[in-house]
Amino acid sequence: MNILRKFKHKTSALMVAILMLLGTKSYAQTTAGSGISQETMLYITFGLVFLVSLLVLLVAIYVLQLLKGFIRKEMTEEQLARQEAEPGWFAKLWAKWNDFRPMEEEEELLLDHDYDGIKELDNHLPPWWKGLFYVTVVYAVVYLLIFHVFKTAPLQEEQYEREIAAAEALKANAEADLVVDFDENTVTATTDATELADGQKFFEAQCAVCHKADGGGLAGPNLTDEYWRNGGGISNIYKVIKNGVPNTAMISWESQLNPIRMRNVASYVMTLQGTNPPGALPPDGELYEPENE
Amino acid sequence: MELQQFKYDNKIVKYFAIATVVFGVVGMLVGLIIATQLFLPQLNFGIQYTTFGRLRPLHTNAVIFAFVGNAMFAGVYYSMQRLLKARMFSDMLSWIHFWGWQLIIVAAAITLPLGMTTSKEYAELEWPIDIAITLIWVVFGINMIGTILKRRERHMYVAIWFYIATFVTVAVLHVVNSFEIPVTLFKSYSWYAGVQDALVQWWYGHNAVAFFLTTPFLGLMYYYLPKAANRPVYSYKLSIIHFWSLIFIYIWAGPHHLLYTSLPDWAQSLGTVFSIMLIAPSWGGMLNGLLTLRGAWDRVREDPVLKFMVVAVTAYGMSTLEGPLLSIKSVNAIAHFTDWIIAHVHVGGLGWNGFLTFGMLYWLIPKMWGTKLFSTKMANTHFWLGTLGIIVYALPMYTAGVVQSLMWKNFNAEGFLEYPNFLETVTQIIPMYMMRAIGGLLYFSGVIIMVVNLMKTAKQGKFMAEEAAEAPALEKKKVVGGHWHSALERKPVIFTVLTLVAILIGGVIEMVPTFLIKSNIPTIASVQPYTPLELHGRDIYIREGCNNCHSQMVRPFRSETVRYKGEYSKAGEFVYDHPFLWGSKRTGPDLHRVGGLYNNVWHFNHMLDPTSTSPGSIMPPYPWLYRQQIDPGLTAGKIKALRTVGVPYEEGYEEVANNDLKEQAMAIKNDLKENNIDIPETAEIVALIAYLQRLGTDIKAEPTANK
Structure with missing residues (x-):
């Protein structure tokens, strides 16, 4: 089968690309040696995982498209036409979330309003929109409770003090074993x-x-x-x-x-x-x- | 029932439409110029009337009040007559409204470059113009309510609700925010000071966006979108819910412009949570618009009018989601004071207001001239240039905002600012400023194509000044029953009153405690009123629009207290600031702690040629400050005006104030002289230096030496 051969060719090219990518990454790690901080390593790992999962996703979609193509090849004209007429997954989801009434029933929904030719439908509120509204109201209440009633989260002044304290602690830590044998009067210039x-x-x-x-x-x-x-x-x-x-x-x-x-x-x-x-x-x-x- | 014959007034619509196009071109051109000045500072040609600080308010005022304002009036005058089946209440009021509004715009275009400004954003116009705006707005209101009262349609359509909310709220906002005490014919001081002034200003500023740029345009959308698509509005229920929730919640959200400032925490939190709760009401409008197009999407692909409207409504949805996200404190900490905000407002301005206006004009002009659009191809070109323009504008600005903000905040491993030099963070984003100007140019060239297209359209048609219509008179009978809201739609007066109540609640709850409860603004004993010379300097700072690029608000972040070398700003420091000058954008560094940081010579050289002290600076030189003299004759008036609004100058101080002024000026003059600089003590630069050296010094423990 022609398609299958093409597919095989393409995937192998892709695999080579992935391997090369992984290869260069690990190569970069080893050359940089132990100089890389743990945090940077973490980011690199995250980045790598992200990249790989992205590639896996792309490959999956690609394979899916191919499979679809195979199935379509087997289908008759009739089946094809029927499939074309059917709405896509997003349209279906959108219709479900909005709880759409079918277009054919629109007549029943028409209100007797007519403003300069503009009519209005009696559609109910989109359920997801209502949900969104409720969620934001709950968010607002919880937010105010946390900051102003239970005071479990810091307001800006305390936030600032914490930020400063953290910076000072970091500095104190860094200077813990510093040996200073001079003061401002006895200091001498270094030549090192x-x-x-x-x-x-x-x-x-x-x-x-x-x-x-x-x-x-x-x-x-x-x-x-x-x-x-x-x-x-x-x-x-x-x-x-x-x-x-x-x-x-x-x-x-x-x-x-x-x-x-x-x-x-x-x-x-x-x-x-x-x-x-x-x-x-x-x-x-x-x-x-x-x-x- | 007898049919009544009457005529719709199209002429007033035509005039407003022409004004829309003319001022749209002007306002956007000014925007393009100042966008270019950010990477080419010499583009003011050394003239004081064309610096960024003076043109930026001109740009915002022209685009908001002249372009969008006229578009709103054109759209309202056309749709309202038809929705109410009545000619406008009074032709005379219509024309007073039109010419009055244009005169106000011309007055703005003259006074703003002259430096006559209150400094409060989108309310920069001085007090005589403020009064004129109030009068003309009342004329508009009477004309509108009058038309509603003599309508031939029993119920008011949703577009009319939004028009009513617009009229009522803008009136309240404008009057409250414009309380000011006149000093001269074109100079006044805000009635409020510091934190309170900031709260009132951003209650106004935020709701100017809400009730001048949003509600009237939602009204327009509810008329022109179903008209152009020839589809019924998706949901009447959604209209009701999103209208009332939108106007009620919007008014509370103003404090989100003041997160992490000296505004009391509780007010900031209200700003945040009400902004979040605003997502759904705003999206209600977008949904009702987009879902109205259900079953008409095939036409959207072909009809430029619908194309513009779809992008407009989508841009509305995007910016009303982004706005609430920007109101979350942790996001705001990054985005505030940066170009992110500039990107945000332009998605709304260029996308929502601009595109809806264009869509409306492409529909309206052929209709009124009884012809077809001259060229659909040109309209499509305009559409793509505009869309591309918005993207090329917004993306670099988002990048610039995030990049610069992270640079401001970045501490290196050793605990020092990685970019201690503010300028370094500016030069980094200059390429983005260039890209943005290109985006603006694309958008602008689209508009030019529209102008040609509309003119050609008008030329090939014949204008119908009076459009005949007929409808039965409204019977004087009692209609009862129906949906409760439907009953309300029959009662315009009650409807208007309820609207007023809905928009007053939030403002009252936020403002009254901030004004009355003392603990909200803890006083600081060492904070003193400005000296007479500093007052003159402060007024020069306001005249030059320094606040357009420099904030005076060190936020409580380590990165800011380290960078600006002092404590974060406290509420009590601003009690004598009429008006407050916190600013909303840092194109240059914050100045609240600049007092005493540099010597007088540095300031002298810096204002004369910013690049001499700060190589690479994009601030323009201010040579006129060295030629022009302050007028000591104004000192007494300034002192008296400020005393009236509560600054504790002793009774009679205005008589002797100029002695103090002279003494302080001489000290600066002599200090400069020691460095071989000779300048008269009355030169404006001396007063400005005095003000800058005073900034933020009152709370420093050490006595200031430079005074």
Whole structure:
């Protein structure tokens, strides 16, 4: 049979495609190695399952269509015509959900209304629509009960407090075994390349918004010259990062950054001294001369 | 029974129809211009009257009140006469209504670009125009009720119910929301402040959508769809149930525009649940429309009129499902302030209002000119351009909304905002802004094709200004019995009163406690009225329409308090804000905590050339703020007006206010001078800087240094 052969050919092509897809996926997983977080793995798995089920569904529909085609081939003209006249599954479902009266009975449903030729039928409310209405009313009542009577779900203020608490807990957890052997007065600049790179990464992600990636200054002052609003040198810079500057956009980063991180950023800022980037802002503040230490 | 001869007035319909088309083209063109300005900011040509902030209200007002408004009147004047078998109550009132409405539109088109605005969305027009709107609306109402009273048809058809609801509710909404105290001929302050002003405004704003864009158009659908399809309306029962439930529930849903703001929680929750309960009543309208086409679907494929109507009704169904979903708090947390909302309103506006209007015009014009449509092919082209336009408009906007919102909220693994620079989230979606403009262009070109088609149609026919009709007079007899609602349909006055009651309940229950119960807006001792200079600055902020792109409402999310560097906004901070300026869209960042964040020089440079301080910014420059001077002569009037509405300026302060104004202005001027910037202390930019530096600072613990 011709059709069957064609079918076989097509499915095998499809199977190859699926296998290839699965293959590349698992390949990607192994190469990425253990660097992938559990969450990402979860997403990948979900994605894979979703993709496979989608493919299975497609294949199933395809096979169904083929089978239908076979059956149709066997049918006589008469049977075919009868089948054509029959409404599709959706039309049937739609008619059932709306509890339609057959079109032939429409005459009986006509009300004696006539407005400029517009007539009205006495159809009852579509049952699914009525159900939808009831469900939304129940939803409304339950919603109000949960939030305002039993108060089992948090309103926005509590929701916010929870969100902040969760973020703080996460941070505390991350810093649990951090060893800090300096404070803002005794801090010294690091020269460790990894630590400086860490400072640079943070600077470019967060500080650059105001100070420009090269430190030349935008909304915030130029950090590459010897003029400082709040004093230069590692200790002063560290203090500004830690405490912020009141009434400016320079917030206190203490709640978000751990001391090591603040030192790394401050140390990176120190390395920008004298880089003279193009388009830098003019000097602002006092000339800072480092004391001999 | 004696047959009475009378004539339908088609001329008034023709005039409203022409106005619909003209203002449709204008309103959409303005929309296209401002859509383009979002990726091409220099498209205002450096002129202050054509910036996004001033044109955006022009676009919304033109499309809502001029395009949809005139379409509504054209459709109502045509259908009402026929449904009631009577000529309009008074030709004179019809013409006062027509010319009055057009004058209001022209007044809007002049005052809005001039920056005369109240800042309240879809109610931007200043107080003299507000009064004119009230008068003309009453004229429309008298004409309508008068026609109903002298009708020759015993019962009122469902379309008439919707027209009545429209008249009654829009009157109530407009009057209540427009309470304002005049300062000058074209400047006023809202009677309400802060949270209360926001509640009233969005009760109005939401129900302007409900009773200006929805109920009248449902009425039109109930006339033009069965007429065009030549089919009986599917279910009389459904009409009754969905009419009453729709108007009763709609009015409650306003607070869903204020989720996660400083509005009391209980009011927010009412907004959410009533929005959810609104799904079925809205869908009742869609179903009754679509099911009316049962047995006529083969004609839908051929008749452009029906095609437009089917898409219109479907778009109505889609946006009335989307609306309630957007009112669920967790969805709203993502969608609010983003382009998702812009997409949502345009599915409703372009799809429902636009397409129903087009369908109606394609049916109406050949009818009134006694001819056939000039070209079905052109109408089909219009249909496809329009449909494609809506899709190309909406999809990029949905994407833009979700992408930008997720970028705003994204914290990296280390607990920092992944995109701390707001601008980064803007440049990301600029390609989507371009796509959207293309969608708008497609839709607009479809409309142009329609204009040509309709003009050619009119040309080949002959207009019937007076259409003869006859019907027996309504006998003065008592009709009893029948369905209870059928009895109500014979009693237009009782019907109107019941409608009024239904739409008042929700508004009263939400507003009265918010105004009367103190705990709803906890006061904050350190919050003080604005200084005279800040008042001038605030009025410039309103004039320039800054609130069209910048919100002043930091929501209680970690991503917002971190991004905007301060506490989330509290109800008590806005008690002197007449009007409130929370905004509804963040094309630029929130400004509620901007006070003190940047120095005066930064603001000075930023307003002169936004890209100098924020490379890539799509905000236009505001050079005129540096040339124009504030008028200290207005200070006393502003202070007095605000005192009248409850701001505690001491008695007699208006006499000395300008001393304070000068002192504060000099401080800013001198600070700028230290940075080699020379500007007169009366320049508008100085006042604006003063206002921006004040924003959101009252509750900060440290005393402000910049004052």
